[in-house]
Amino acid sequence: MATGRVAPASVPGTPLLKDELDIVIPAIRSLDFLETWRPFFQHYHLIIVQDGDPSRAIRVPEGFEYELYNRNDVKRILGPRAACISFKDSACRSFGYLVSKKKYVFTIDDDCFVAKDPSGKEINALEQHIKNLLSSSTPFFFNTLYDPYREGADFVRGYPFSLREGVPTAVSHGLWLNIPDYDAPTQLVKPLGRNNRYVDAVLTIPKGSLFPMCGINLAFNRELIGPAMFFGPLGDGELIGRYDDMWAGWCTKVICDHMGWGVKTGLPYIWRNKAINPFLNLKKECNGVYWLEELIPFFQCVTLPKECTTVQKCYIEISKQVKAKLGKLDPYFNKLAEAMVTWIEVWDELNPPTNAPSGPVKGK
Numbered sequence: 001m002a003t004g005r006v007a008p009a010s011v012p013g014t015p016l017l018k019d020e021l022d023i024v025i026p027a028i029r030s031l032d033f034l035e036t037w038r039p040f041f042q043h044y045h046l047i048i049v050q051d052g053d054p055s056r057a058i059r060v061p062e063g064f065e066y067e068l069y070n071r072n073d074v075k076r077i078l079g080p081r082a083a084c085i086s087f088k089d090s091a092c093r094s095f096g097y098l099v100s101k102k103k104y105v106f107t108i109d110d111d112c113f114v115a116k117d118p119s120g121k122e123i124n125a126l127e128q129h130i131k132n133l134l135s136s137s138t139p140f141f142f143n144t145l146y147d148p149y150r151e152g153a154d155f156v157r158g159y160p161f162s163l164r165e166g167v168p169t170a171v172s173h174g175l176w177l178n179i180p181d182y183d184a185p186t187q188l189v190k191p192l193g194r195n196n197r198y199v200d201a202v203l204t205i206p207k208g209s210l211f212p213m214c215g216i217n218l219a220f221n222r223e224l225i226g227p228a229m230f231f232g233p234l235g236d237g238e239l240i241g242r243y244d245d246m247w248a249g250w251c252t253k254v255i256c257d258h259m260g261w262g263v264k265t266g267l268p269y270i271w272r273n274k275a276i277n278p279f280l281n282l283k284k285e286c287n288g289v290y291w292l293e294e295l296i297p298f299f300q301c302v303t304l305p306k307e308c309t310t311v312q313k314c315y316i317e318i319s320k321q322v323k324a325k326l327g328k329l330d331p332y333f334n335k336l337a338e339a340m341v342t343w344i345e346v347w348d349e350l351n352p353p354t355n356a357p358s359g360p361v362k363g364k
């Protein structure tokens, strides 16, 4: 069995991290999807961020413990700085991360259901995320047999012994069966594109590699990386839409690499039910598709000096580089850089830094 923090075995009837994890849901539709998740979510606390008309009453199915915030609440709590929270898209979920007081967060969209594994068994997505987060990651050297900390797995021959302890896992990025997370152009050319392939694997994304982080089925250690999980303002009505989660992912990965923390992708799967109209998505994504080719080289070149010993310091440093380098691409990025600073201000106000994790650690 691999060394390092190994995924905990689940004890039937005992929900893992029950008092240490919040489930954050951005919601503009109904919350009926929660019925299907009842066996897996019922012991956890939900934070629902309601988008759309705040006077609309949104029904939470009986028996769930929750707090619900609408736009008016966000304005009341953040005052003029509420503008950094993007509404009109899934990015309003960031507000849930901000007000959570838990160590871990799992976020899921309101049109996602319980998937089944190839044996027909319902997948407890939350439990798998927790296993991913509670076991170590291996960003500094790739293990060809996937996550060595999973039951029955291990490190292969040639894997340096000095790296087998692994490092803390900051993010667990889950995947989707049925409707894949395609961009609008791919949706347009593959209208019937479905993901039916269940791959029983979890991988650490190597240090230095960026990835497209999708917010649909995502969990993270809020205590470690929470201040970098800012999804916006990149939503509808902005110059660039549907890149809210991507932006958070690039910032997060660059910071995790600097701090010496891991990001895992793969299991668990959820069942994603429907794709939004690709033509509407194309309109939202248009600038993003174009700018993507500039944004990735930008993030590949972000340098974080050793003085950046907290996530907040790293994030502010990235915001400065956004302004200096991407502001030339479009003034929109100056606005985004300012929103990033505001986000850190409100994060620190609502989450006073006590023992903020510091780094960088291994591998620098």
Ligand SMILES: O=c1ccn([C@@H]2O[C@H](COP(=O)(O)OP(=O)(O)O[C@H]3O[C@@H](CO)[C@H](O)[C@H]3O)[C@@H](O)[C@H]2O)c(=O)[nH]1
Residues within 6 Å of the ligand: 025, 026, 027, 028, 029, 049, 050, 051, 052, 087, 088, 089, 090, 091, 092, 108, 109, 110, 111, 214, 215, 216, 241, 242, 243, 244, 245, 274, 275, 276
């Ligand atoms: O104005 C809105 C629109 C949506 N929401 C909530 O956000 C999530 C996702 O919304 P939706 O299912 O409509 O969109 P998708 O394209 O399937 O989702 C992905 O797009 C990514 C980019 O934004 C994002 O990470 C994914 O979530 C649902 O829960 C809606 O209720 C909203 O609050 N306000």
Ligand SMILES: [Mn+2]
Residues within 6 Å of the ligand: 109, 111, 274, 275, 276
């Ligand atoms: Mn959706």
